[in-house]
Amino acid sequence: MEIILFGLLAVMLVFMFLNTRKRQKQMKEQQEEKASKTIPGAKVLLQGGLYGTVVSYDPVDLDKPAEIELAPGTVIEVHSQAILRVVDPTEPVDSHDEDAADAVALDAPVEDVVADEHPDVTPAKGADDGIESIQVETPEETKARLERNDDN
Secondary structure: OOHHHHHHHHHHHHHHHHHHHHHHHHHHHHHHHHHHHHOOOOOEEEEEEEEEEEEEOOOOOOOOOOEEEEEEEEEEOOOOOEEEEOOOOOOOOOOEEEOOHHHHOOOHHHHHHHHHHOOOOOOOOOOOOOOOOOOOOOOOHHHHHHHHHHHH
C-alpha cells in the first residue's frame, strides 16, 4: 500500500515539475515577443490601464525605466515591466455595436451624425457644439516633436 502512495506522489511531483517548466517557457516567449515589439513610437497599454506611446525602452536592462508619452508633451517614466502589452494598430477596437454599418467616423459632420441617428431632429444652424477635430500623430512625428523639444 505504501509503495502505491509513493508512486502516486512521484507521478504528481513529475507532473508538477513538467507543468511548471512549460509555463515558464511560455512566459519567457511572451516576454521576448513583447520586448521585440516595444520600440520607440509603438503604442502600449500599461498595467494601470493607461495607453501611451513608447519614447525609450531598453529590452536588455529591464530595471532601467521606460519612458512613455501619455499625451503630447507629457512623458512619464515607468518600470519596464509595467508595460502590459503592445497595442497593434491593426487590432480592431472593441465595440458594443455588432453592426459595422452603424459605426460613425470621428471626423463626420455633426449634422450627418444627427441625421443618421435621429432623422426627425434637425441641429440648429451655426450652433457651436464645442467639438474639435482630433489630430493623430504618427510615431515618426512623435519622435521628431520630442527631439525638437529636447533641442529647445
